[in-house]
Amino acid sequence: MDDYLSEKEQVEQIKAWLRANVPWIIAGIAVGGLGIFGWRWWQGHTDQLALQAGAQYQQVLQTFNSGDKARGLALVSDLERDHPGSPYTDQAHLAAARVLVETNELERAAQHLATVERESHDPELATIARLRLARVQISLGKSDVALATLGAPLGGAFASRYHEVRGDAYYAKGDKAAALDEYLAARLAAGPTLAENDVLNLKINDLTGASGKVHSASAAANGASGAAQHSPPSAGSR
Secondary structure (H helix, E strand, O other), X not given: OHHXXXXXXXXXXXXXXXXXXXXXXXXXXXXXXXXHHHHHXXXXXXXXXXXXXXXXXXXXXXXXXXXXXXXXXXXXXXXXXXXXXXXXXXXXXXXXXXXXXXXOOHHHXXXXXXXXXXHOOOHHHHHHHHHHHHHHHHHOOOHHHHHHHHOOOOOHHHHHHHHHHHHHHHHHHOOHHHHHHHHHHHHHHHOOOOOOOHHHHHHHHHHHHHHOOOOHHHHHHHOOOOOOOOOOOOOXXX
16 A cells, blocks of 8 residues: 555655554563673683683692691582582592592591582483492491492493492392392393403402303303402592
């Protein structure tokens, strides 16, 4: 219908439309500008926090490496207070647990590992903490607790380690048949490229030699190896 309007009528229509809509356009531009500014501010703030957390984590590591365990643990607490939920905080707890295992303070190490397992937003870090916590619990003589900590089977890259730690828990309980099943499952999950794990194979050979139960798959892979006594690996390993 605009084809039939005079030029003056078209101009008046445009003016009327602008009077009705310009305030909304201006408001939209203002809101959009504030949104961009807010996003940039938040992104910069987040980056700054990450840099601060990273710097504090490096200080934790340097302090532990210098042998000042007490100061290092205090810095871990500071990092947790200042940057809860940060992956650097998770890594600091893992570092603290390693230091505490080395000084045989296993209960305190377990607390740090349990914190990461429970609170980490990174599934991989939480899984690493879970496996290490189970090892610590085995070293504390809490094999049933370790099995409960391990829970449902893990897949992917953690499958082999999961079965091996379960095997260690059963071995510590004196259930050698269950331990052997888990060690064999660990070797199977590792695949051909990782199957030549000397420690894992030693555990398998120990149990097959001691019990007289040599599985055909185990015999083919390992031969008739002699029995060798072993104990589960230290709590802080792997």
